[in-house]
Amino acid sequence: MSPRMKHAWTCNTTRRRNSPEQLLSALESTTGTQHFNQIHTQLIINNLIQHPLLSTTAIKKLSSHPRTTPSSALFFDHLHHPDAFLCNTIIRSYLRSSNPSAAFHFYYHRMIAKSVPPNHYTFPLILKLCVDHGCKLEGEKGHARVVKFGFLSDLFVRNSLIRMYSVFGRIDDARLIFYESYVLDLVSYNTMIDGYVKNGGIRDARKLFDEMYERDVFSWNCMIAGYVSVGDLAAAKELFEAMPNKDVVSWNCMIDGCVRVGNVSLALEFFNQMDGVVVRNVVSWNSLLALHVRMKNYGECLRMFERMMESGEAMPNEATLVSVLTACANLGKLNLGLWVHSYIKSNEIKLDVLLETCLLTMYAKCGAMDLASDVFVEMPVKSIVSWNSMIMGYGLHGNGDKALEMFAEMEKAGQKPNEATFICVLSACSHAGMVMEGWWYFDLMRRVYKIEPKVEHYGCMVDLLARAGFVKNSEELIEKVSVKGGSAMWGALLSGCRTHLDLELAENVAKRLVELEPQDISPYILLSDVYAAQGRWDDVERVRLAMKINGLQKEAASSLVHLEDFEKDSVLNVG
Structure with missing residues (x-):
């Protein structure tokens, strides 16, 4: 109803009574609260x-809008003989609005x-x-009232x-x-199968499933997803191949199964x-992107993302960008990370804690700490x-x-540090050569926060001492470690020996490393560097011969610095 007609209708109500047909027409065409109140007055x-x-x-x-549903309840109060349909x-309106x-x-x-009195739609x-709300x-x-009112035989209610x-x-x-049901339909079977699957x-x-006289896509997908959830990819594949009509959910279930077992090629x-x-x-694209990130195939993840954008089949969502930002962080792809941040802003994608943290981590790992700080300051909720x-x-x-300083601010904010926090702190002390501070935080972790050091914490301490020239102290610390995974710590110590040219200790440490990790080329290279620094070329040749005999080959070095990050052009050209 146009504004002019509304005005004419309202003016007309002051002069004569309106018929039910006129009021019904006005109700059906009304769109605003003010106009509804006028009609309500006429009623x-x-x-x-x-x-x-x-x-x-x-x-x-x-009841068509959450904002006016309370008004419908007030209207209901004035009715002398309401029925189940109105209730x-x-x-249903409250249910739709999650209230x-x-x-x-x-x-x-x-x-x-x-x-x-309820009807057969009330109890469902x-x-x-x-x-929906775990009540x-x-x-x-509700079940008791179903029995009381005699609706237990109703198929809709039983389902x-x-x-x-x-x-x-x-x-x-x-x-x-x-x-106990005398009559069952396809929904009954699907609901029961879904229940079995989700309860193991x-x-x-x-x-x-084998007893079903009729199956639809949901029946097949439910069983395939069930086999995927228990890790039986072979059974899932067998059903998938027998499925007459596959939809995108069917294919995604199989990709998800491959993702769960880490089978990139089959996915x-x-x-x-x-x-x-x-x-x-x-979902199809996100499964592959997440799989590449999980398998640390970060380059493949970014290539898959570029293929996704070029195909136009689907637009990225929060999960897509989490995978892409993780890959950017690990490859040092600052330029692409900046493009993702711009995409988030231009498409008004809501930043949740996970996406914000991935964005922050990307900037931090790429060395753009000013940008990381900007993201951090704007975060409404700061997780550990x-x-x-x-x-x-x-x-x-x-x-x-x-x-x-950030650690101190975190404590003031009331955020309790965890094991990973102290790995970051000890690593920071190691990179900055802050030996005394490192020891202090190592002690703080155990004494105040009651966190038992793990191999990563010991590794940071060994690296800290070795970098500062306390290689003997590092060796003593490793000997005291009761946790597994000592090869990483011995490697840090050997690196320290190379830096400070401690030949005797380097030989002993290299020997231990070779025993722990026979196929790791790192100890050979580090020991060779120590010999070369002291001009012992015969020993260098001896180490290289040992590498050749054991079938070890040095790979070409790579860097996280990307020249394109200093260019103005975007990494991805998205139309």
Whole structure:
């Protein structure tokens, strides 16, 4: 209704009574609260507030938006003979707006209080409300009322009960309701299979699946996802190949199965087979990106992201950008990281704690500490990972004092440090040559925060002492370590021997390292460098011969510095 017509209609109401048909038409066309209030006034003036069709239309209109749903409940209070349909409409509105307390309050204090008899749509709504918000006790009360009002034989209600008990982990109760049913449909079977799968009963799920006289895509996908969840990729693949009509969820389930077991080649095979069969969605791409990050194939992750942007099949979401930023951080790709940050801003992507922390970590690892600090300051919630990333970033780039300042700020903010925090702090002390500070924080970790040192903490201390020239002290510290993984610490000590040209200790440490890691080339190279620094070329040749005999070959060096990061052009050209 146009504003002019609304004005004419309002003026007209002062001169004559409106018919129910006119009021009904006005209700159906109203869009604003002010106009609805005018119509509401006319319903009262014309004594039509109890008119079944008008009252139903009014409540449906008010329940169509979360902001006006409370008004629909107030309207409901003025009705002399409300029915289940009106109650269901209001409860459904509260359910859509994720307001369980208001929904239950209406159900108990209005519907039950007014003795409005439920219909077969009421209990599925109440049971869904219980499931969505984890209200187990209310669910049991709902089941009791189902029995009381005689709706237990209703198929829709029984399916809702099966789902509720399955979600609450009471699979035996779900099974009891399922097998007591005289009539079952496809939804009943799918709900029961889904319940078995999510409660670890993959064998029971398969048995029921094989008994089904009819299956749909959900039935197949549920079983495939079930086998994937227990790590039985072979069974999942067998079902997948037998599936008559596969959708994108089916393919994503198989990719997810490959991701879980770390099988990159098979995941790529499924991913590439989707081309021309189904349109890949963002989940398909994200699974591959996350797999590459997990397997530390950071370059492949970025190439896959570029392929994703070029294909136009799906737009990146938060999960996509988390993988990309992680790859950028580990490869030092600052320019691409800046592009991702710009993409987030221009597309108004909501920054959650995880995405913000990945952005912060990327800047920190790439050495852009000013940008990292900007992100950190703007974070509304600073997790322990965020603090650790800032400490790590300052320490990694030699700013030990700033790293320790961040630790002090973290303590003042009431954030308790964890094991990773002290690894970052000790590493910062090591890079900055802050021996006394390193010892102090190592002691603080054990004495104040009751954190038992692990191999990583000892490794930082060994590296700190060795870098500062206290190689003998490093050796003594390693001998006291009771944790596994000593090869990393012995490697740090050997690196210290190279720096400070302690030949005798270097030979002893290299021997231990070779015993611990026979296929690691690092001790050979470090020992060769020590010999070369002292002009002992015969020993250098002897080490190189040992490398050749053991089939070890030095790889070409690489750097995290990328020339394109200093160019103005963007890494990705996205239209």
